[in-house]
Amino acid sequence: MAEYTVITDADELHRAAAELAAGEGPVAVDVERASGFRYSQRAYLVQLFRRGAGVFLVDPPAVGADFTSLQQAIGDLEWVFHAASQDLPSLRELGLEPPTIFDTELASRLLGRERVGLGAVVEETLGVTLAKAHSASDWSTRPLPQAWLEYAALDVEYLIDVRDILVEQLADAGKTAFAAQEFSAVLTREPKPPREDPWRRLSGLHTVRGRRGLAIARALWLAREELAITQDVSPGRLVPDRALVAAILADPKTKQQLAAVKEFTGRASRSELDRWWAAFEAGRADPDLPPERVRNTDTIPPVRAWADRAPEADARLKAAKPAIDEVAQSLHMPVENLLTPELLRRVAWAPPAVIGADGIGRALAELGARPWQIEQTAQVIAEAFVESGQPSPEASESAS
Numbered sequence: 001m002a003e004y005t006v007i008t009d010a011d012e013l014h015r016a017a018a019e020l021a022a023g024e025g026p027v028a029v030d031v032e033r034a035s036g037f038r039y040s041q042r043a044y045l046v047q048l049f050r051r052g053a054g055v056f057l058v059d060p061p062a063v064g065a066d067f068t069s070l071q072q073a074i075g076d077l078e079w080v081f082h083a084a085s086q087d088l089p090s091l092r093e094l095g096l097e098p099p100t101i102f103d104t105e106l107a108s109r110l111l112g113r114e115r116v117g118l119g120a121v122v123e124e125t126l127g128v129t130l131a132k133a134h135s136a137s138d139w140s141t142r143p144l145p146q147a148w149l150e151y152a153a154l155d156v157e158y159l160i161d162v163r164d165i166l167v168e169q170l171a172d173a174g175k176t177a178f179a180a181q182e183f184s185a186v187l188t189r190e191p192k193p194p195r196e197d198p199w200r201r202l203s204g205l206h207t208v209r210g211r212r213g214l215a216i217a218r219a220l221w222l223a224r225e226e227l228a229i230t231q232d233v234s235p236g237r238l239v240p241d242r243a244l245v246a247a248i249l250a251d252p253k254t255k256q257q258l259a260a261v262k263e264f265t266g267r268a269s270r271s272e273l274d275r276w277w278a279a280f281e282a283g284r285a286d287p288d289l290p291p292e293r294v295r296n297t298d299t300i301p302p303v304r305a306w307a308d309r310a311p312e313a314d315a316r317l318k319a320a321k322p323a324i325d326e327v328a329q330s331l332h333m334p335v336e337n338l339l340t341p342e343l344l345r346r347v348a349w350a351p352p353a354v355i356g357a358d359g360i361g362r363a364l365a366e367l368g369a370r371p372w373q374i375e376q377t378a379q380v381i382a383e384a385f386v387e388s389g390q391p392s393p394e395a396s397e398s399a400s
């Protein structure tokens with residue numbers, strides 16, 4: 001097995017950039033983060049491979065903020081990823097932006113593969129088995145063990161070969177345009193807006209009763225977030241959700257009583273006791289009590305309520321869903337890649353005034369569907385919607 005070194009300063013990065021620029025073809029890129037260990041989603045290792053240049057492993061925290069030379073070296077190439085949407089935000093933090101991408105995971109989905117993890121795709125296309133022993137490791141560890149570096153290098157070393165095979169398979173399946181539109185959508189997708197009341201994601205919050213208890217939960221969550229950001233540590237590693245909820249349910253009257261709660265665990269549960277008690281007091285004094293139930297801002301009710309509240313919409317959805325499933329089967333791809341259930345739900349709830357392929361297509365486009373998806377589904381959805389409004393044979397016979 002090759003011995004890998006990590007690029008840790010600007011001079012080494014400049015040399016690597018020059019070698020990459022002199023390589024051939026697209027460049028394979030991957031990112032290792034420390035999800036579950038760190039608060040941030042920053043890149044702790046960036047792996048690159050290009051034919052004629054080889055593999056390069058870059059340590060972004062050590063190199064610093066200036067990745068201009070690397071961007072200039074590969075900024076006009078196709079970047080090959082496996083699950084690009086996971087890596088792009090971390091790369092953009094470094095000023096690294098691809099002009100075009102090829103996503104081997106997404107291509108595999110469009111080709112109807114049942115297993116789309118990197119190891120499975122490499123094995124099915126190249127017959128090579130990759131070990132995934134370090135996929136959940138803490139990549140902020142320094143120094144990085146050689147075994148981890150070997151694993152990281154393999155994540156990019158085979159990607160270009162996989163990409164070439166998938167390009168041929170997409171062409172054979174008539175899905176080249178599908179893939180190009182999907183890759184472009186990944187590259188241009190806007191980040192999701194911040195979630196309202198993120199503290200409500202606390203696991204076990206449903207056991208907390210009363211608005212005052214929720215106010216304390218909010219204060220504790222905010223205190224933990226502040227500490228997590230300051231220390232760049234995953235919040236759950238400071239104090240787990242279940243420990244925060246256990247403390248709320250114990251209803252301690254003093255800081256000492258809080259310290260005595262056995263279930264209040266975590267590495268910062270006692271070292272930051274003053275912080276947690278201050279949050280308790282803030283929550284108990286907060287005049288702005290959160291509602292026990294969050295008002296649903298989505299104008300569309302849950303599908304289970306449609307039959308009673310909107311029977312026509314319910315009929316449209318029930319008619320269109322199997323029709324879309326059938327199209328997905330004929331294209332040999334998961335239905336969610338053909339058209340997400342969310343898009344079908346929304347167009348069924350609020351269809352155009354005149355039901356037809358053109359109107360459905362425009363509605364889908366406004367919701368973010370790609371042209372190839374519209375081409376494959378608009379007519380089918382329109383026909384299903386029209387059929388859903390027709391009386392059943394049984395109803396016709398009863399009327400006569």
